[in-house]
Amino acid sequence: MLEYLRVGHPAPDFEADAVLDQEFTRIKLSNYQGSKYVVLFFYPLDFTFVCPTEVLAFSDRYDQFAKADAEVIGISVDSKYAHLAWIQTPLADGGLGGDIKCPLVSDLTKAIATSFNVLDPIAGVSLRGLFIIDKAGLLQHATVNNLAFGRNIDEALRTLKAIQHTQRHTNEGCPANWREGMATLKIS
Numbered sequence: 001m002l003e004y005l006r007v008g009h010p011a012p013d014f015e016a017d018a019v020l021d022q023e024f025t026r027i028k029l030s031n032y033q034g035s036k037y038v039v040l041f042f043y044p045l046d047f048t049f050v051c052p053t054e055v056l057a058f059s060d061r062y063d064q065f066a067k068a069d070a071e072v073i074g075i076s077v078d079s080k081y082a083h084l085a086w087i088q089t090p091l092a093d094g095g096l097g098g099d100i101k102c103p104l105v106s107d108l109t110k111a112i113a114t115s116f117n118v119l120d121p122i123a124g125v126s127l128r129g130l131f132i133i134d135k136a137g138l139l140q141h142a143t144v145n146n147l148a149f150g151r152n153i154d155e156a157l158r159t160l161k162a163i164q165h166t167q168r169h170t171n172e173g174c175p176a177n178w179r180e181g182m183a184t185l186k187i188s
Contacts, residue, residue, distance in 0.1 A: 005117050007142055012132045019083040020103040027073060027105050030137060032074035036131040037070035037164070039156060041168060042118045042126035046078045046086035047094050050150045057153045068160055072102040077113060077125050078130035080106040086161070119143055132160055134167065
């Protein structure tokens with residue numbers, strides 16, 4: 001039986017094939033525990049319309065996430081071979097046009113999407129799930145968009161920084177629309 005996925009609880013671990021720097025590799029989520037935050041984003045499929053905009057946007061902002069001590073990882077139900085072909089296909093032909101800074105994980109068995117409760121059972125693809133996992137391996141943020149619309153990368157980065165701020169300053173809370181450097185609320 002699938003355990004209920006909740007913020008504040010351990011994120012489901014996984015190990016799977018991925019493409020990084022146009023090479024095949026293995027990614028194990030728990031390997032980041034103790035060293036980095038993880039921004040995990042699910043997308044439906046390679047070679048589609050909205051998905052490349054998100055993957056390219058996360059890749060374009062990768063250095064900002066890395067500066068915030070986070071690894072960004074993309075996941076879809078495509079094979080590692082499809083990921084590599086998509087990365088190597090020019091933008092004009094529906095591909096990603098070259099190097100992508102974040103690894104793209106293959107969830108061909110759909111086990112990872114199932115464990116994060118983002119698998120659309122009718123379409124057989126992942127919904128657009130976004131999960132932020134802290135260094136202790138605890139799920140701190142979860143949102144899920146339907147298939148037709150993408151996410152706001154600025155909001156993902158803002159949320160990561162809010163999580164980090166409240167973990168460093170446990171007696172403070174971040175109000176609505178908080179941005180790094182703004183006043184917080186004392187919640188003692």
